[in-house]
Amino acid sequence: MAEEVKLIGSSLSSFCTRIEWALKLKSVEYEYLEEDLSNKSPLLLQYNPVHKKVPVLLHHGKPLPESLIILEYIDETWKENSPLLPEDPYERAMARFWAKFGDEKCLMGALGACRDQGDEKEKSIESAKESFDFLEKQLQAQGKKYFGGERIGYLDLALGWIPLWVDVMEEVGCMKLIESQRFPLLHQWREDFMESSPIIKECLPPRDEVLQRFTAYISHLRSLAALNS
Amino acid sequence: MAEEVKLIGSSLSSFCTRIEWALKLKSVEYEYLEEDLSNKSPLLLQYNPVHKKVPVLLHHGKPLPESLIILEYIDETWKENSPLLPEDPYERAMARFWAKFGDEKCLMGALGACRDQGDEKEKSIESAKESFDFLEKQLQAQGKKYFGGERIGYLDLALGWIPLWVDVMEEVGCMKLIESQRFPLLHQWREDFMESSPIIKECLPPRDEVLQRFTAYISHLRSLAALNS
Known part of the structure; x- marks a missing residue:
């Protein structure tokens, strides 16, 4: 090697x-x-x-x-194959911005909604959806198949947790985050991203293992939240 | 323009x-x-x-x-004047890493130490210092005057809050964070950075205004902390 x-x-x-x-x-x-x-x-x-x-x-x-x-x-x-970030400095900067937003607001928001129970839960779900709204608008504004344009790039990989991990969070948290009615483009992107290259599915861990680990993790977060409340 | x-x-x-x-x-x-x-x-x-x-x-x-x-x-x-990030991909990546660390751990740690009172305070101060330890080690490992090498760069600007804002936080929080004994290189860097270009001092806001604003801000944070405890 x-x-x-x-x-x-x-x-x-x-x-x-x-x-x-x-x-x-x-x-x-x-x-x-x-x-x-x-x-x-x-x-x-x-x-x-x-x-x-x-x-x-x-x-x-x-x-x-x-x-x-x-x-x-x-x-x-490794510049030769499959460039990930756009060449234009402004587009590069915005890809970095949305990737950070995806981790800090969408992923953390979805996790919070999955963990929360009782009165807090509906608020957390709506708050997470409001973060996903920004991604939906982003796809709408740019009018391309992927966040990276006509082929997947840095931002698609950065948001690549959405198809499998949101699906698992929805099951564990007994909730729906990415409804096709509110998020038609994100819904479509999710499917397109999964089909964009055989590599995408190939690297994903088995859903049942993620589900099992995630169930334990959310249970742990809920115990912590109960201790602190 | x-x-x-x-x-x-x-x-x-x-x-x-x-x-x-x-x-x-x-x-x-x-x-x-x-x-x-x-x-x-x-x-x-x-x-x-x-x-x-x-x-x-x-x-x-x-x-x-x-x-x-x-x-x-x-x-x-604007590539021509004063390149900020190193050219080498690994050095670029590490500059990004330490800049993020500076914001998330050092700045947030210093702010927490400034805000905290009572039993928590000593722990918060030590925790903030442990984050600054990493910056000290970084200067030691690379053996250059600035984080950017022989002249200031992206990481120096990203950590450029240290000279003025840590000084203000130390006064408002009645504490010492960057002691010259524990942080000799960071101490020296602070002075060198301030003298590296007239532009550095020129853009800094007046210390008394930062002090006044910061005192009000910390007082606000303490009220919030009291409400949540």
Whole structure:
């Protein structure tokens, strides 16, 4: 393996899946090191002493954490195949903006809605939907099949947790977030993204395993919330 | 003004100062629009409907929010003068990583230590210092005068809140965060950064105004914390 690329990841983490998508779309060979997050390895603690989280990309022994930063690094390092970020500086900047928004508002909002119970739940669901409204408007404003334009790019990979993980969150949280009536374009994007390349489905973890892990995780979050209330 | 660059900002916000530094280092002429954050303008709400925060850069009428994203945009758009990000993809990625860390851990940690009172305070101060430890180690590992190397760059601007705002937080919070004994290199960097270009001091707001605003802000945070406890 001439490039010496390794990925420390967890197969059920959407943050790791986005890195695997990028490496495979770029045809970069890599060694995958599965991390047990309940018993973190000395390797992870050595290479990500700041956050102690996956994913960490190792390239020629140099470690790089944080999935959105890794995506940009992959795009800048292996430029030839499948460019991920747009070339235009303004479009690049807005792709970064929406990727961050996706993680901080949509993903965190969906997670909160999934966790919350009782009176809070309806408010959290509506709040999460209001974040997804911005993504819907974004697809509408740009009028392209994907967030990246006519083919998938950085922002599609960054939002690539939506198809599988929102579906799982909807089941665990007994709720509907991405209704086709309110989000027709996001709904369509979800299908198009899944069909955009065989690589997309190939890297996704099995739904039943994600569901099982997520059920335990939400139960843990609810216990914490009960302790703090 | 051929470039039609406008900056919607608040003169007491360190997130806005970093943009002014970048524009001036690049010799980009711009119009500055001061925002009253206690009574947000229709302009701000129009151009940053998602977060409703400053800074927002307007370039040929196109709005861009989020200060770290704006810094990268400025660097990619006006390439000739004062390059901000390193050229090497790994160094670029790590600059992005530490800038994000500076905002999320160091700045938020310092703010928490400033706000906290009673038993919590000592813990918050030590936790903030542990974040600054990483920056100290970073300066030590790279052995250069600035985070950007031999001259200031993106990461120096991103951490440029430290000299003035930490100083103010230390006064308002009756604490010491960046002691010269524990942080000799960060201490030296703080002085070097301030002297690196006349532009740095020129864009800083008057200390007494920052102190006054910050005192009110911390008092507000303490009332909120008292309500929630």
